[in-house]
Amino acid sequence: MNSEALLKEMREAVIQGNSDAARNLAEKGLAAGVDVNKILDEGFVKGIEHVGRLWEDGEYFLPELVRGAEAMKAALAVIEPAILAGGQDRKRLGRAVIGTIEGDIHDIGKTLVAAMMTAYGFEVTDLGADVPVTTFVEKTKETGAELVCMSALLTTTMVGQKKVVDLLRERGIPAKVIVGGAPVSQDWADEIGADGYGESAVAAVEVARSLVA
Amino acid sequence: MKARRPKLEMLSPDLVEKIISEAMEILGGIGVFVENGEAFSLLADAGCKVDQAERRVRIGEDLVRLSLGKAPKSIQVFDAAGDPAMDLAGDNVHFDPGSAAVNVYDYDAKTIRKPTSVDVVSFVKLTARLKNYAAQSTGVVPSDIPEGFADRYRLYLGLLHCPKPVVTGTFEVDAFQPMKDMLVAVRGSEDALREKPLAIFDACPSPPLKWSHLTCQSVLDCARAGIPSEFVSMPLSGATAPVTLSGSIVQHTAETLSGVVIAQLAEPGSPVIYGGSPSIFDMKKGTTPMGAIETMMIDASYTQIGKTLGLPTHAYMALSDSKMPDAQGGLESGMGALMAALCGVNVVSGPGMLAFENCQSLEKLVIDNEICGMALRLVRGVEPREFPMATEQLHDFFKENHLLSHPSTLRWFREEFYFPGKSIDRSTDQEWLKRGSLSALERANDEVQRLLEKDVEPHLEEAVVKTLRKIITDEGERKGVEKLPC
Numbered sequence: 068m069n070s071e072a073l074l075k076e077m078r079e080a081v082i083q084g085n086s087d088a089a090r091n092l093a094e095k096g097l098a099a100g101v102d103v104n105k106i107l108d109e110g111f112v113k114g115i116e117h118v119g120r121l122w123e124d125g126e127y128f129l130p131e132l133v134r135g136a137e138a139m140k141a142a143l144a145v146i147e148p149a150i151l152a153g154g155q156d157r158k159r160l161g162r163a164v165i166g167t168i169e170g171d172i173h174d175i176g177k178t179l180v181a182a183m184m185t186a187y188g189f190e191v192t193d194l195g196a197d198v199p200v201t202t203f204v205e206k207t208k209e210t211g212a213e214l215v216c217m218s219a220l221l222t223t224t225m226v227g228q229k230k231v232v233d234l235l236r237e238r239g240i241p242a243k244v245i246v247g248g249a250p251v252s253q254d255w256a257d258e259i260g261a262d263g264y265g266e267s268a269v270a271a272v273e274v275a276r277s278l279v280a
Numbered sequence: 281m282k283a284r285r286p287k288l289e290m291l292s293p294d295l296v297e298k299i300i301s302e303a304m305e306i307l308g309g310i311g312v313f314v315e316n317g318e319a320f321s322l323l324a325d326a327g328c329k330v331d332q333a334e335r336r337v338r339i340g341e342d343l344v345r346l347s348l349g350k351a352p353k354s355i356q357v358f359d360a361a362g363d364p365a366m367d368l369a370g371d372n373v374h375f376d377p378g379s380a381a382v383n384v385y386d387y388d389a390k391t392i393r394k395p396t397s398v399d400v401v402s403f404v405k406l407t408a409r410l411k412n413y414a415a416q417s418t419g420v421v422p423s424d425i426p427e428g429f430a431d432r433y434r435l436y437l438g439l440l441h442c443p444k445p446v447v448t449g450t451f452e453v454d455a456f457q458p459m460k461d462m463l464v465a466v467r468g469s470e471d472a473l474r475e476k477p478l479a480i481f482d483a484c485p486s487p488p489l490k491w492s493h494l495t496c497q498s499v500l501d502c503a504r505a506g507i508p509s510e511f512v513s514m515p516l517s518g519a520t521a522p523v524t525l526s527g528s529i530v531q532h533t534a535e536t537l538s539g540v541v542i543a544q545l546a547e548p549g550s551p552v553i554y555g556g557s558p559s560i561f562d563m564k565k566g567t568t569p570m571g572a573i574e575t576m577m578i579d580a581s582y583t584q585i586g587k588t589l590g591l592p593t594h595a596y597m598a599l600s601d602s603k604m605p606d607a608q609g610g611l612e613s614g615m616g617a618l619m620a621a622l623c624g625v626n627v628v629s630g631p632g633m634l635a636f637e638n639c640q641s642l643e644k645l646v647i648d649n650e651i652c653g654m655a656l657r658l659v660r661g662v663e664p665r666e667f668p669m670a671t672e673q674l675h676d677f678f679k680e681n682h683l684l685s686h687p688s689t690l691r692w693f694r695e696e697f698y699f700p701g702k703s704i705d706r707s708t709d710q711e712w713l714k715r716g717s718l719s720a721l722e723r724a725n726d727e728v729q730r731l732l733e734k735d736v737e738p739h740l741e742e743a744v745v746k747t748l749r750k751i752i753t754d755e756g757e758r759k760g761v762e763k764l765p766c
Contacts (some may be wrong), residue, residue, distance in 0.1 A: 084685070133685040178682050195681075209648055252710045266710040 070101045074110040077142070079184035082113025082121070084134025086141040094144035103150050106163055107188075110160060110251035111142045115186045122269060132269075133179065138142070163214035164206045166194030167248075168227035173220035176248060179268040180216060187272055189214070201228045207235065207242050216271070219248040229259040236260070243278045248272050283661035285371060288622035289578040296588050299526065299581075303533035304341040312489045312538040313336035316496030322545040325557045337538075344537050347544035353590050355508050355551045357415070358476040360443040360466050363716055366414050368508075368553065371624025372700070373659060374414035375617070376408055376447050377645055377650040378599045378633030379482070382421050385604050385634060385641035387725050392603060392639055394423035397765035398436045401493030403632075406642055408442040409731045411669035412652035413568065417447040417629060420640050422765070429759045431455045434463070438751040439466055439766065442662075443739040447510070447629060449482035453494055456501045456756045463507070465747040466740065469506060469731030474506030480627065484512040485535045487520035496542065502548035505542045510553040510594050510627065516568055517578070519561035525578055532556055532582045540591070542625040553627060555594030557637070568636050571612025579616075580623045592626045598648060598655075599637065605644035605721050609634060614651050621655035628652075632690075643724035646731075650700045657698040665692055703727055 073096055080088040089111065096106045106262055116187040118135035121127035127135075163184055166178045174196045192210050194202060207215050213237065219225045228246050235242060242250045244256065256264035265271025291299070311329070314320045314337050318486050324330045329338040346538075354369030366374045372524070384395040384403075400420045407416040418434040423431055431451040439462055450456050460473075467473040481502045483495045491499075502509045513535040517522030521528040536554055543552045558578045559568040567576060579595040586593040597616035602608035613631065620628040631652060632645035666688065673683055685690050703724040705712060712718075756764055 084690070086501060092399070128693065128699075130684050130689045133682075134690060137680075137685050175682050175684075179684070182522075206424060252713075266708050272709075 068272075070096075070099065070105070073099065073101065074105070077110030078114035078117065079137045081111055081135050081142070082117050084131060084138050085120075086105065086138045089142040090145055092162055093142040097149050101189045103146055103153070106146060111139055112188065114215045115139045117237070117268065129179070129237040129268075136182040139186035140182070143188075145197070160189045160276065161214055162190045162212040163212055163216055164192045164193075164202060164210060164212045165193060165216040165273065166198035166205065166217075167196040167200045167218045168224050168231070169197055170227065171219055171221050171224040172196045173248075175215070175216070176220070176268065177218035180265070180271045182217075182240070182245065183268050184275055187276065189275065190245070200227060200234060201266050204234045204238060204240065208238070212242055214245060214275055215242045216245045216247070218252060219246070222250045225250055225255065226262070228255075232259050232261055245271060245274055245278070281664045282641050283663040285624075285659055285661050286622055287371070287624065288580060288619060289584055289717075290577060290623075291584050295526070296585055299530050299533055300588070301583060302530045303517075303537060304344060306489075306530065306534045307339040307344060307538060308341060310489065311336045311339065312485075312491060312535070313337075313598045314491045314496060314542075316491065318498070319491065319542050319546075321401040322542065326541075328546055335625045339538060339541055344541055347541040348537075348589055351540055351547065351591055351658075353592075354550050355477070355592050356552065357445045357480065358478060359445055360439070360478065362472075362476055365445050366627070368626040371659070372626055373621045373624060373628060373656060374626060375598065375628045375656075376413055376415035377403070377417045377419040377640070378596065378630040378637055379417035379419040379447055380421055380449070381419055381633060383635070383637055383639040383671045385639055386418060386645070387641075387721075388644055389726075390415055390604075392635070392708065395420045397422040397433070397437065401435055401441055401640060401705060401727075401766055403640060403645070404438045404442040406645055406728065406731055407506065408736070409453070409734060410443060410645065410649040412443065412649045412656060414630065415447055415627070416442045416444045416641070418449070419632060422437045424765050425761055426759060428759055429756065432755055433545060433752060433764070435459050435462060436748060439463075439748060440714070440740070440745065445478050445480070447480045447482065447627070450494065450498050456498060458751055460501070460505055460507070461751050462748055464628040465751065470505070477508055478504065480508045480510050480522055481553075482510050482512050483539065484514060484557070485539060486512070486537070488531055489535060489538075491538065499539060499543050500546045503546035504756070506547075508538070508551040508553055509543055510555045511536045512555050512557045512594075512596075513539075514557045514559065515557070515578075517560040517574070518563065518745075520623035523530045523556070525560075525574060525581070528558055529562075529585070530576055530587070531579045532578070533585055536582070536586075537589075541551055552591065553594045554583070554589065554591040555627065556582055557596040557597045558582070559636075567601070569601045570596060570599050570630070570633075570636060571608070571616065573615070574618050576616055579625070580619055583623050583625050593624075594627035594629065595623075595625045596637065597618055597625065597628050597630050598651060599633035600644075601634070601636055603635050603639070604636070605641050605647060605724065608719070609641075609644055610647065610651075613648050617648070617651045617655040618658065621659045624659070631657045642728045643721055646701070646724040647703050647720060650704050653698050663698075701727060
């Protein structure tokens with residue numbers, strides 16, 4: 068199979084949300100000596116972008132979106148070690164820590180954003196739900212993340228987002244902050260000094276991409 | 281294991297029997313008034329006691345039972361291509377827009393006005409593109425042509441711009457022939473039209489107990505052409521029918537049964553639909569509220585009687601008396617659609633309609649399409665898809681901490697959930713603000729624009745279009761219409 072046909076299959080695997088195929092094709096591509104950045108940029112990334120368009124057009128729903136993101140993740144799991152082993156530097160969009168704020172156990176929105184960001188090429192550390200303010204800050208420092216993404220589903224826990232922003236600034240950590248969740252708004256983001264707000268998982272990824280651009 | 285179909289039955293079996301039995305007594309005692317000479321003779325020849333001077337016909341129970349035995353238990357209706365579109369059997373539910381509005385709600389002008397032929401075209405095109413409508417209707421009466429020409433001209437526009445089967449009717453006796461000719465032109469031949477009906481003709485007796493010449497003639501003509509007649513009996517509780525709901529239902533039963541007899545005498549085995557458009561009478565405004573809960577209760581009751589008698593059913597439900605598509609429009613239409621679906625009404629006419637069946641709205645047609653989608657989903661019930669039903673998913677949950685991409689989610693979500701169009705807003709409050717804080721009406725208008733701008737392939741062959749054009753042009757000339765508006 069020539070590399071064009073292989074790249075097409077890679078795109079298809081992500082569009083179809085087929086993780087096994089994505090993993091196999093990544094291995095096949097590497098074995099065939101196709102350039103890793105080409106595998107990513109012209110293969111899998113094009114696939115996930117197509118998934119995004121199908122989503123925007125109303126054709127795809129969340130399950131298909133997440134399936135596509137998971138196929139992307141499966142491919143990345145093969146490609147990343149190869150990049151490291153080859154001593155190459157992968158073009159990374161950025162590093163992010165993500166979690167739902169302390170006192171809030173709502174997980175799904177945040178998980179969705181994490182999956183999408185991973186798919187688009189962010190290195191995401193998912194801290195889970197009910198994450199203490201200090202953990203957000205420490206993990207950001209530890210991973211050198213450029214982005215801190217925080218979700219809150221309850222009005223009572225929204226204030227925790229402000230505490231994280233304050234503590235990051237206090238310690239002089241330069242990471243940018245994105246907030247989201249049902250009660251959260253652009254106004255709230257502005258009020259607490261966050262850098263971005265996404266009203267949906269797809270919007271959040273767009274905001275993340277623009278902040279690291 | 282199959283899903284249980286959720287079902288609403290208004291009446292006890294005992295009351296059903298009492299209603300039918302009193303209706304039979306009324307038919308044999310008071311009788312019905314038949315203006316049409318041919319129908320009158322048919323009834324007299326069949327042994328009914330008749331009074332020439334009063335045009336009164338007393339129909340015995342034996343003849344009613346005999347006629348019921350001849351009427352088909354189910355009717356299949358087909359689209360312009362000849363594909364099955366409606367299976368009027370059992371509890372199958374089909375929605376079509378409410379018909380014969382003499383006004384339209386003008387979204388831009390925020391008012392009610394007389395419709396033009398252009399409005400008719402928009403209306404039928406929109407019906408074609410809204411998937412929860414199984415049929416179209418000649419739902420808007422254009423005012424830019426002479427009144428006596430409107431019945432056939434709106435059918436022409438409907439056949440031309442929408443491939444769905446059509447619920448229609450005549451305004452004048454001489455309309456039947458050209459209307460039938462147009463249906464035959466689309467179907468190919470008279471036999472093919474009989475084999476695969478493309479239209480349903482409404483026939484409305486006048487309350488109480490009267491069959492006008494026009495209505496009767498339509499029933500006779502349809503019976504002979506194999507076109508389904510839909511009886512639209514409309515008792516007005518407290519005005520032209522007893523004020524009690526049960527009394528109105530008895531009257532409806534008598535009127536409708538007499539229609540069945542007339543059709544079966546004209547042509548044994550001819551397809552008839554047990555329909556209606558009853559209403560309570562508003563005791564303050566003197567209007568006929570279709571959105572009244574009692575009106576819907578009468579609908580639910582008579583359709584149950586129709587089912588007991590073994591006939592396909594119809595009702596005017598899923599419509600509202602509001603003057604614009606607002607909260608009242610949504611709530612009355614929503615209640616009606618749900619009740620109709622739960623009752624298993626085979627043909628539900630009403631969507632898009634406002635103001636006592638007088639006013640159509642494109643925006644409401646879009647919103648009601650969603651109401652119908654949800655009602656159709658409801659009656660599919662809770663389906664046991666796989667066994668065990670949840671265990672495997674819960675075992676797997678912790679792999680990803682969600683089930684969004686679980687194989688069972690991907691397998692079933694499109695069938696389990698109904699996905700509404702853009703007139704139904706389920707975005708977050710922030711997204712709603714960002715998109716301009718649009719109301720359902722504004723979103724529906726966006727959808728109207730989008731759907732009408734869509735290009736679609738013409739569904740009729742050029743030769744058929746030409747034939748239709750010739751029929752309507754000739755008919756126009758006969759009626760003194762020199763130039764057709766569209």
